[in-house]
Amino acid sequence: xxxxxxxxxxxxxxxxxxxxxxxxxxxxxxxxxxxxxxxxxxxxxxxxxxxxxxxxxxxxxxxxxxxxxxxxxxxxxxxxxxxxxxxxxxxxxxxxxxxxxxxxxxxxxxxxxxxxxxxxxxxxxxxxxxxxxxxxxxxxxxxxxxxxxxxxxxxxxxxxxxxxxxxxxxxxxxxxxxxxxxxxxxxxxxxxxxxxxxxxxxxxxxxxxxxxxxxxxxxxxxxxxxxxxxxxxxxxxxxxxxxxxxxxxxxxxxxxxxxxxxxxxxxxxxxxxxxxxxxxxxxxxxxxxxxxxxx
Amino acid sequence: xxxxxxxxxxxxxxxxxxxxxxxxxxxxxxxxxxxxxxxxxxxxxxxxxxxxxxxxxxxxxxxxxxxxxxxxxxxxxxxxxxxxxxxxxxxxxxxxxxxxxxxxxxxxxxxxxxxxxxxxxxxxxxxxxxxxxxxxxxxxxxxxxxxxxxxxxxxxxxxxxxxxxxxxxxxxxxxxxxxxxxxxxxxxxxxxxxxxxxxxxxxxxxxxxxxxxxxxxxxxxxxxxxxxxxxxxxxxxxxxxxxxxxxxxxxxxxxxxxxxxxxxxxxxxxxxxxxxxxxxxxxxxxxxxxxxxxxxxxxxxxxxxxxxxxxxxxxxxxxxxxxxxxxxxxxxxxxxxxxxxxxxxxxxxxxxxxxxxxxxxxxxxxxxxxxxxxxxxxxxxxxxxxxxxxxxxxxxxxxxxxxxxxxxxxxxx
Numbered sequence: 001x002x003x004x005x006x007x008x009x010x011x012x013x014x015x016x017x018x019x020x021x022x023x024x025x026x027x028x029x030x031x032x033x034x035x036x037x038x039x040x041x042x043x044x045x046x047x048x049x050x051x052x053x054x055x056x057x058x059x060x061x062x063x064x065x066x067x068x069x070x071x072x073x074x075x076x077x078x079x080x081x082x083x084x085x086x087x088x089x090x091x092x093x094x095x096x097x098x099x100x101x102x103x104x105x106x107x108x109x110x111x112x113x114x115x116x117x118x119x120x121x122x123x124x125x126x127x128x129x130x131x132x133x134x135x136x137x138x139x140x141x142x143x144x145x146x147x148x149x150x151x152x153x154x155x156x157x158x159x160x161x162x163x164x165x166x167x168x169x170x171x172x173x174x175x176x177x178x179x180x181x182x183x184x185x186x187x188x189x190x191x192x193x194x195x196x197x198x199x200x201x202x203x204x205x206x207x208x209x210x211x212x213x214x215x216x217x218x219x220x221x222x223x224x225x226x227x228x229x230x231x232x233x234x235x236x237x238x239x240x241x242x243x244x245x246x247x248x249x250x251x252x253x254x255x256x257x258x259x260x261x262x263x264x265x266x267x268x269x270x271x272x273x274x275x276x277x278x279x280x281x282x283x284x285x286x287x288x289x290x291x292x293x294x295x
Numbered sequence: 296x297x298x299x300x301x302x303x304x305x306x307x308x309x310x311x312x313x314x315x316x317x318x319x320x321x322x323x324x325x326x327x328x329x330x331x332x333x334x335x336x337x338x339x340x341x342x343x344x345x346x347x348x349x350x351x352x353x354x355x356x357x358x359x360x361x362x363x364x365x366x367x368x369x370x371x372x373x374x375x376x377x378x379x380x381x382x383x384x385x386x387x388x389x390x391x392x393x394x395x396x397x398x399x400x401x402x403x404x405x406x407x408x409x410x411x412x413x414x415x416x417x418x419x420x421x422x423x424x425x426x427x428x429x430x431x432x433x434x435x436x437x438x439x440x441x442x443x444x445x446x447x448x449x450x451x452x453x454x455x456x457x458x459x460x461x462x463x464x465x466x467x468x469x470x471x472x473x474x475x476x477x478x479x480x481x482x483x484x485x486x487x488x489x490x491x492x493x494x495x496x497x498x499x500x501x502x503x504x505x506x507x508x509x510x511x512x513x514x515x516x517x518x519x520x521x522x523x524x525x526x527x528x529x530x531x532x533x534x535x536x537x538x539x540x541x542x543x544x545x546x547x548x549x550x551x552x553x554x555x556x557x558x559x560x561x562x563x564x565x566x567x568x569x570x571x572x573x574x575x576x577x578x579x580x581x582x583x584x585x586x587x588x589x590x591x592x593x594x595x596x597x598x599x600x601x602x603x604x605x606x607x608x609x610x611x612x613x614x615x616x617x618x619x620x621x622x623x624x625x626x627x628x629x630x631x632x633x634x635x636x637x638x639x640x641x642x643x644x645x646x647x648x649x650x651x652x653x654x655x656x657x658x659x660x661x662x663x664x665x666x667x668x669x670x671x672x673x674x675x676x677x678x679x680x681x682x683x684x685x686x687x688x689x690x691x692x693x694x695x696x697x698x699x700x701x702x703x704x705x706x707x708x
Contacts, residue, residue, distance in 0.1 A: 003517070004513070004514055004517060007510075007513045007514075007517075008510060008513070008514075011509055011510040011513055012510070014509075015507060015509070015510070018507075111333070112333070115333065115337065120337045120338045120340075120341040121338055121529070121559040121562070121563070122338060122529050122530040122533050122559070122563055123533075123562075123563050124533050124537065124563045124564060126565065130537065130540070130541065131540075131706070132706075133541060133542065133543045135543070142517065144513070144516075144542050144543055146509075146541035146542060146543075148541060149509075149541065218537070218541075219507060219533075219534050219537065220530050220533040220534050220537070220563070222337075222338070222530055223337065224333070224334060224335055224337050225530075227335075228505055259506075259507075259510065260510035261510075263502070263508075263510040263511045263514075264510055264511065264513070264514045267500075268500045268501065268502045268503075268511050269474050269500070269501040269502060269503065271502070271503055271506065272503045272506070
């Protein structure tokens with residue numbers, strides 16, 4: 001069974017790559033807006049269907065559309081954020097809970113809308129990258145790396161690096177970090193909280209929509225697919241530490257590896273249980289996530 | 296003020312208590328339908344809805360169900376089980392106590408059916424599920440629950456037998472099932488059949504529903520099984536085929552069950568769906584003859600094509616056949632709309648006695664044993680997707696085309 005270890009590790013890293021794409025922008029938006037957006041899976045689903053139809057109408061590879069999808073959904077997110085901002089900045093009731101309920105409601109509404117608009121069948125987005133794989137037999141390793149999953153990992157790394165650059169090396173990033181640390185103080189220093197929040201939410205929705213296209217190429221798409229990804233995004237972000245962006249890739253890779261190794265070496269039916277137990281133990285030891293730097 | 300509010304509440308409560316819980320008089324059959332119209336199993340739920348709707352449309356187009364010389368129309372009242380057994384049970388309770396339905400057409404999934412069955416037993420309202428296939432339903436011997444699709448442990452062995460008769464005969468098999476009542480039962484049925492056929496089982500795993508199975512399939516690939524059999528639902532089938540293709544492993548035969556006979560599966564996976572084997576009990580080309588509603592399977596498929604731009608699969612057909620079974624039983628006992636408990640008990644007796652030829656084939660419910668109240672009138676079929684069409688490749692008496700075996704490599708398609 002040990003000969004399967006290289007493949008198990010490879011699969012785990014590739015699966016972790018998928019989780020990074022799902023969770024990284026989700027973590028960013030939590031860091032800035034302090035809202036758990038339960039509609040993350042639905043933004044992924046909308047992006048997936050946009051990629052599906054663009055591919056169907058034009059016959060072009062869905063990977064070509066990624067920038068277009070980002071721009072479209074950045075615009076959508078930019079327009080939706082003020083509504084969420086209004087809910088979160090209200091004075092009646094508990095704005096945090098109101099925000100949770102609001103995004104939960106959005107998710108349910110989006111799911112129903114998708115069911116009506118896209119139908120109830122599962123679909124798949126064809127891509128030239130779904131066809132091939134790299135075999136490492138020639139260097140003595142029984143390892144296969146599907147091209148499309150490698151593309152997914154590359155996309156995850158690219159998104160992580162771009163977000164890192166944006167946050168650490170630009171004035172916009174400085175404003176975002178200031179906003180994440182202290183909204184009022186950031187405002188006094190000249191950061192426009194509303195506009196910055198809209199940009200961040202736009203970036204998050206844009207990235208989530210692109211992730212949907214990727215997932216449609218690797219796995220499948222359907223009007224009800226969002227729920228599953230929302231749960232995993234939540235797991236990863238909690239494990240990383242709520243709002244701690246730098247922890248997301250490590251948390252995602254850890255979850256991917258746990259799942260892969262457990263599926264191969266232990267009882268696969270208990271895979272999710274294993275994920276829960278590990279999450280629980282880590283949070284018990286370090287309630288603010290893997291690195292103790294979450295909110 | 297406070298006292299007044301309490302009085303209003305008491306008055307409302309009294310009104311509810313005063314509403315008599317007895318059968319309503321009406322001139323149409325009010326039929327409750329509990330199925331998965333949202334959630335993970337929404338595809339299957341909507342396929343069952345198509346089957347029930349098509350039956351109701353056809354019945355009403357013919358003037359209704361004729362009982363003792365008078366025709367009664369049917370009206371379906373839907374309740375969404377949300378792919379959640381608890382929601383299904385609550386929906387059943389509401390349909391029975393508030394909507395006061397005459398009888399119930401049941402859920403898509405076995406899990407929800409298992410939650411609804413005790414409720415219909417409690418209120419003594421007959422239910423036929425046109426879809427659920429887990430043997431657990433029938434082992435529980437629910438008096439008021441029937442099913443038109445034979446349980447998977449009744450049908451699953453046929454496909455394994457067909458595969459073992461191919462040349463060169465497969466010797467090893469890996470069996471994987473998703474962790475829900477139906478899919479698990481499918482995997483277990485394949486396991487029992489494989490053991491009986493003396494196939495060496497190199498892997499048997501149950502995996503959490505909806506998960507990415509690539510790591511597990513990577514492990515399976517190292518065992519090089521001749522056959523891979525998978526029990527799951529539509530979305531999982533698409534993921535499964537894509538994962539196998541991504542890791543570049545083509546078994547000699549790939550066997551799946553629910554959902555692959557629907558055109559949507561081949562639409563989703565395209566040429567990768569070619570040569571996949573499946574287990575079913577009905578196809579649109581089955582040689583059936585009936586005097587009720589649709590005369591043949593192909594007439595039903597044509598009607599479905601016209602209504603939904605889809606010829607329908609065995610689940611949809613099973614649901615329409617469930618309607619026909621009720622229709623036949625109602626006529627047999629002369630049960631008019633607004634049935635009381637005694638009449639519903641007679642309806643159950645009539646369902647136990649009916650033996651009717653439908654477009655779906657024979658509907659005859661077992662009255663004892665492990666298949667209690669499941670339809671045992673049908674012969675299971677092994678099918679294969681060939682050029683995008685569903686072809687019956689076994690058993691010998693039903694063969695439409697020779698099985699294509701071994702499977703063509705993914706990369707050479």
